[in-house]
Amino acid sequence: MSILSVIKQVCPVIGLTVPDAVFASTEREHIELQALANEMAQRIAFDTRDWTRLKVLATITGDGTATGFDLPSDYKRMLKKARVWPSATPYAPFSHVPDSDDWLAMTVQNYQSITGAWTLIGDQIHIKPVMANLATASFFYLSNKVVKDKDGVPKVEFSADDDVFRLDERVLKLGMIWQWKANKGQAYAEDMVNYEDALAVSSGGDKGSNILAVGQSRRSVNADCAFPGTITP
Template identity: 75%
Template sequence: MTILSVIQQVCPVIGLNVPTAVFSATDRELVELQALSNEMAQRIAFDTRDWTKFKTLCTLTGDGSTVGFNFPSDYKRMLKKARVWPSASPFAPYTHYSDTDQWLGITVQNFRSIIGAWTMIGEQILIKPAMANLSTAQFYYITNQIIKDKDGAPKVAFTADDDVFRLDERVLKLGMIWQWKANKGQAYAEDMTNYEDALAVYAGADKGSNIIAVGRGRTPVDTDLAFPGIITP
């Protein structure tokens, strides 16, 4: 479903005429809908969970001397739980120093970790000691390309009517409805509840099968089990 189709479903609910085009329009309400669609898409994509569709593998390759590596061009953030795994030590990840004072301390002290260490400063990920030539370090991150154009190419934001949200369009629609009403001072509590319920259901399905099922069905005390064999007349 294109973003134009989403907005066309939103408009009757919020009391606007259904448009035939949005991102080429200059009417105030349609400009507001352009901004709202991008704001809500960003919120759903980045503020709720690490969606599997946006997880992207980054591979850094050493040259024997480089310590600082730029993030990928589509980098948004690391996963909420992520490690950096070196090819030189596949059974143990690098040690993460989130505190810059600690990182400066090991630098000044010339402390050498057994496996290696990493941190993020500025727009780079730093790894010490420098990785050997052609050795690698890998980690997953969240891409900022949450939209697709009409040809399927990923992009950062909605800019055309035929762009498509890479996550569930119904969640986007419900989110736009409640936020529009909230912005305009209208009653929105029920609409926000509908959005939160839809988001929770969609998020719950964004994973593979559980390896361990939590709990199990219980057989009533007076239930007789069927004979497991085959009865031949």
Template identity: 40%
Template sequence: MTVLSVVQAASMVLGLTSPSTVFASTDRQWTEMQAVVNEAAATIADAFDWQRLLRTHTITGNGTADAFDLPSDFRRMKMDGALWSSRVRDNIIHLADADDWLALDTRPVVPHNGVWCLFGDQLHIRPVMSSSETARFFYVKNTIVSGNKTAFTDDTDTFVLDERLLKLCTIYLWKQAKQQDFTAELSDYEILLAQLMRRDRGSLSIVSGNTCRARGNTWPGKVSDAP
């Protein structure tokens, strides 16, 4: 379903005349709709760590650099995301407050696992990674529209996430912008959002092969007969 189709469906609910074009229109109503549908797409993208938007990125140390550029399609870090180093078993400690990072410059000791912080559109890591060390993390990409685009710009564009959710979000955001009662529309959006969030990662477990087996702990290796 194209973004034009989404807007046409939303317009029927909103009592608007169904448009033949949105992004090619200079009419104020539809230029407003352009902003609303793009805001709806961004709202959905930031509501959850959708598996379709997740990517991994690897940083390789060189023995001198402590700041690294973020991926070109970086939108944000995964919620409660971690940075994992090949040097240590546990994840590197995240300093969410930039002042904590600044304070680290005056301290002679860095935690063994290391620390990281985001600022200046770069990821900063201490201690400096050696040339044999790598660090990996999940991030959410910013290309949420077909054609690796960050926003809708054409009527034929499509949303990479659920289009029905996009329609419901567009409806409630439009009514909110027009200072109309949007309570029911927001509820509809939130119900579907919760359903899609539960479905997004699939089943909690996957069972393969013979399922008629005893339950309990498992361990590697072979169990020998008792003597």
């Protein structure tokens, strides 16, 4: 479903005339809809969970000298639970050093983590110790390209009526409805609940780490229900 189709479903609910075009328009309401669509797409994509459709595997290759490596061009952020796995020690991932002072202390005091370590500085991922020539390190990250154009090419945001949201369009529609009403000072509580419910269902259907393990009860596969009556010898 194109973003124009989503907006056409949003407009009757928020009291706007259904448009024939939005992203080529200069009307104020259409410009507001453009901004709202992109804002809600960003919230859904990055503020809730690590969506499987946006996960990308990155691999960096050492040259025996470099300690810093440019992040991918579409890098948004690391996954909420991410590890960097080196080819040299595949059973021991690099340790993450999130604190920049701790990383600087490692440099100044010239000591190394036994398993190796990584941190993010600027637009680079830094590795200690120096990776050997052709040694690799791999990690998953979240892509910032939440939209696809009409040819299926991923892009960062909506800029044309025929662009498509890479995630659930219904969640996007409901999100735009409640946020538009909130922006205009209208009653939006019920619409926000509808959005949150739809987001929860969509998140639950996305493959990833589950907070609760849901499955069959602990009962033998071949177990049968007990006979409800009384057996008399």
